[in-house]
Amino acid sequence: MKLLQDILYQVSIKEVVGSTNIEVESIVFDSRKATKSSLFIAIKGALSNGHEFIDQAIANDAVAVICEELPESKSPDITYVLVSDSHEALGIMASNFYDNPSEKLKLIGITGTNGKTTTSTMLYDLLRLLGNKVGLISTVENKIDNEIVPATHTTPDAVSFNQLLVQMVESGCTYCFMEVSSHALHQHRVTGAKFSGAVYTNLSHDHLDYHKTFDAYIAAKKMLFDMLPKEAFALVNLDDRQGETMLQNCKAGIQRTYALKSMADFKVKVIENQFGGLHVNIDGLDLYAKMVGRFNAYNLLSAYATGVLLGFEKLDVLTALSSINPVAGRFQYVISPDKVTAIIDYAHTPDALKNVLKTVEDIRTKNEEVITVVGCGGNRDATKRPEMARIACKFSDRVIFTSDNPRNEDPEAIIEDMIKGVEPQDFRKTNTIVNRKEAIKMACSIARSGDIILIAGKGHEKYQEIKGERLPFDDLAIVNDTFKLLNH
Ligand SMILES: CC(=O)N[C@H]1[C@@H](OP(=O)(O)OP(=O)(O)OC[C@H]2O[C@@H](n3ccc(=O)[nH]c3=O)[C@H](O)[C@@H]2O)O[C@H](CO)[C@@H](O)[C@@H]1O[C@H](C)C(=O)N[C@@H](C)C(=O)N[C@H](CCC(=O)O)C(=O)O
Numbered sequence: 027m028k029l030l031q032d033i034l035y036q037v038s039i040k041e042v043v044g045s046t047n048i049e050v051e052s053i054v055f056d057s058r059k060a061t062k063s064s065l066f067i068a069i070k071g072a073l074s075n076g077h078e079f080i081d082q083a084i085a086n087d088a089v090a091v092i093c094e095e096l097p098e099s100k101s102p103d104i105t106y107v108l109v110s111d112s113h114e115a116l117g118i119m120a121s122n123f124y125d126n127p128s129e130k131l132k133l134i135g136i137t138g139t140n141g142k143t144t145t146s147t148m149l150y151d152l153l154r155l156l157g158n159k160v161g162l163i164s165t166v167e168n169k170i171d172n173e174i175v176p177a178t179h180t181t182p183d184a185v186s187f188n189q190l191l192v193q194m195v196e197s198g199c200t201y202c203f204m205e206v207s208s209h210a211l212h213q214h215r216v217t218g219a220k221f222s223g224a225v226y227t228n229l230s231h232d233h234l235d236y237h238k239t240f241d242a243y244i245a246a247k248k249m250l251f252d253m254l255p256k257e258a259f260a261l262v263n264l265d266d267r268q269g270e271t272m273l274q275n276c277k278a279g280i281q282r283t284y285a286l287k288s289m290a291d292f293k294v295k296v297i298e299n300q301f302g303g304l305h306v307n308i309d310g311l312d313l314y315a316k317m318v319g320r321f322n323a324y325n326l327l328s329a330y331a332t333g334v335l336l337g338f339e340k341l342d343v344l345t346a347l348s349s350i351n352p353v354a355g356r357f358q359y360v361i362s363p364d365k366v367t368a369i370i371d372y373a374h375t376p377d378a379l380k381n382v383l384k385t386v387e388d389i390r391t392k393n394e395e396v397i398t399v400v401g402c403g404g405n406r407d408a409t410k411r412p413e414m415a416r417i418a419c420k421f422s423d424r425v426i427f428t429s430d431n432p433r434n435e436d437p438e439a440i441i442e443d444m445i446k447g448v449e450p451q452d453f454r455k456t457n458t459i460v461n462r463k464e465a466i467k468m469a470c471s472i473a474r475s476g477d478i479i480l481i482a483g484k485g486h487e488k489y490q491e492i493k494g495e496r497l498p499f500d501d502l503a504i505v506n507d508t509f510k511l512l513n514h
């Protein structure tokens with residue numbers, strides 16, 4: 027229970043109709059979730075306009091409404107607060123309503139196109155190994171110390187996010203590492219939170235369906251750095267073109283860079299990259315890590331730098347990093363008795379796919395074939411489809427185009443979009459099998475001893491989303507079953 031006037035602290039208000047000296051029991055942005063004494067925030071969304079549900083929220087006993095347009099007919103017992111940006115107001119109010127939980131632990135945000143889950147999970151594992159109670163908010167799962175809370179989004183909505191932080195604080199967590207997606211930043215899901223640090227991984231082609239232009243995508247990512255207070259640290263990848271952009275006008279008192287190629291505060295050198303893992307040199311010290319791929323050298327380095335910026339001893343950080351296991355579905359591989367290697371990887375952007383296939387190229391002997399099974403998600407950026415198909419062909423000997431999560435799109439139409447990117451000389455390498463399970467089975471059955479199969483796009487996901495339904499699906503389980511069946 028909280029007074030509306032306290033929840034409104036720091037919200038930019040244009041007009042108030044009614045009293046703000048009223049008690050609020052819950053804060054909701056979905057009219058269907060309004061109950062007795064709820065505060066309802068009307069949001070103009072991608073699919074519908076929450077302003078059309080104000081009366082429904084009131085019918086469900088909401089006592090106050092936050093909106094960008096005042097309704098023509100108002101209920102006399104309801105307080106209406108007019109704001110210029112409901113999303114922003116929701117972020118600030120959710121934090122106020124839950125007593126600003128982000129101020130009660132060290133919250134570190136990780137943003138960028140690729141590497142967020144890997145880096146935040148590494149940091150969660152690292153800080154636990156260093157003896158702390160830690161929270162994690164990620165695509166794969168959320169964690170309150172060692173309790174798993176299933177994730178629905180990469181970054182939860184403002185209310186769920188603050189609720190998770192409250193649970194972390196109550197469980198004694200002193201750190202929380204969280205992925206901050208560009209959608210979340212643009213929709214102000216984390217506005218109002220106090221970050222102790224922010225990490226930038228990289229920026230490449232994704233989500234142009236939502237942000238429309240690359241500049242708008244950059245601006246969304248930069249919001250995390252613009253939010254940082256003076257006491258915070260900002261850590262950016264200087265090998266990435268937008269690394270320095272993130273630091274422009276950033277108020278964080280500690281600003282540090284990391285890189286493989288450029289001059290930076292934190293540097294890493296890759297000594298060996300093999301299926302067994304990475305041998306790197308960080309700050310003059312050797313690290314043998316279980317992760318595979320040069321891109322993971324960036325993730326290891328940013329995790330190391332974050333550990334050091336949080337005040338931990340360099341050697342302790344490196345020792346802990348060497349024992350951390352890779353994240354599920356990120357370059358996760360199985361080798362059949364017949365020596366066929368199948369890699370399951372969450373690469374669902376052109377850059378990620380290129381990185382993974384280049385890693386395979388680095389490691390392979392060239393006597394074998396690389397067979398890639400790949401699809402693209404429906405209801406997501408369609409312009410990455412031809413790019414991903416072109417890259418798959420460029421770095422593979424054979425490619426099977428298939429479905430990812432078609433969502434509400436026609437899977438065959440998605441594959442047609444992909445095929446537009448195939449260069450004429452590469453057509454002979456390609457096949458289309460719309461059914462993902464059949465595509466994986468086919469890849470396993472044509473592979474000969476020594477060959478490498480890459481199954482890209484779905485990584486850890488345990489479902490396939492088709493027409494609003496999430497059907498059980500598991501790339502890794504299908505590979506294991508097929509290998510068994512084939513006696514490979
Ligand atoms: C495009 C997008 O990001 N949409 C997110 C957004 O929904 P929205 O505000 O656009 O919702 P809407 O359906 O148009 O409804 C507008 C408003 O009317 C309300 N409403 C609606 C119906 C009703 O009867 N009553 C009512 O009050 C809704 O509750 C909402 O407040 O806000 C919702 C609450 O936070 C999210 O669940 C929803 O995520 C959708 C499901 C989604 O798929 N999002 C993906 C793209 C996403 O966010 N992905 C990123 C990761 C991407 C990456 O980095 O790879 C993530 O962070 O997960």
Ligand SMILES: Nc1ncnc2c1ncn2[C@@H]1O[C@H](COP(=O)(O)OP(=O)(O)OP(=O)(O)O)[C@@H](O)[C@H]1O
Nearest residue numbers: 139140141142143144165321324356371372373378
């Ligand atoms: N630092 C990196 N640079 C480039 N590619 C990477 C990097 N780290 C991981 N990848 C590739 O991107 C894929 C996704 O990695 P990860 O899940 O860590 O990214 P993410 O940013 O969390 O993605 P999402 O936006 O879906 O949450 C991996 O499977 C791998 O192919």
Ligand SMILES: N[C@H](CCC[C@H](N)C(=O)O)C(=O)O
Nearest residue numbers: 374402403406430431483484
């Ligand atoms: N967080 C990403 C995940 C994409 C995963 C891929 N399997 C797909 O469905 O496109 C998104 O929502 O765009």
Ligand SMILES: [Mg+2]
Nearest residue numbers: 142143165180
């Ligand atoms: Mg993620």
